[in-house]
Amino acid sequence: MSRQLRLGVNIDHVATVRNARGGAHPDPVRAARLAIEAGADGITAHLREDRRHIVDRDIDRLMAEIDRPLNLEMAATGEMLGIALRHKPHAACLVPEKRTEVTTEGGLDVLGQYDQLVRPVGELSAAGIRVSLFIDPEPAQLDAARRLGAPVVELHTGAYCDAVDPAERDAELARIVRAAAHAEAIGLECHAGHGLSYDTVGPVAAIPTIVELNIGHFLIGEAIFVGLTNSIARMRKAMERARSATPAGSGA
């Protein structure tokens, strides 16, 4: 039987629009409440070091005002670790950050940064925060995440979503399918996210060992045309359609 597939709605880019004028509208916390009413199982927010969208006050308010799990995306820095330990969100997802990047470019290099990650992963876990590592769909990165003791990985779906050539897209999807199977085999809970849209979500949602998708930019952009409730409801339907079409008990 394939497992329930959760949707985490990333509200970063509600804050992008708000910050464009430096005011308080549109309010990311209001968007989070609407997303939950529309069917989101959780809220994801990325507190970047440069605060280009989500700011500290947004995290304060999300922790105080929403009643669904908050997945705090953060760089593995001392500053962000202190903020996470103070708030104790349901989950923290460690993501790589470069100030010059437009958006997250690649997965966290768990293998290469293993020693630097021991402390943040250990301290977040000891505080009861579910740690997730945002990684490329590479077995070596999965094995390193397992060794580090992170219970969850989130597979970076950006290369699959950005692929223009059908053969390249198929190859990137195959990487994700293999990585999701490997995660299951070594006892890691498997999530996925980045760049997912109505057009790309189906094959990823059909992977039975993936239990959560984090989706943001596309949903917020689509909400400009159809409203957030409708964009989320349509994404949920696409996820459920793909998941229900997956043969029960099928391998990844």
Ligand SMILES: CC(=O)[C@@H](O)[C@H](O)COP(=O)(O)O
């Ligand atoms: C890790 C990831 O893919 C996103 O959740 C991340 O938040 C992208 O960064 P921006 O939201 O700043 O584009």
Ligand SMILES: NCC(=O)COP(=O)(O)O
């Ligand atoms: N970790 C992925 C996420 O939270 C949302 O990514 P995107 O849909 O905004 O690209």
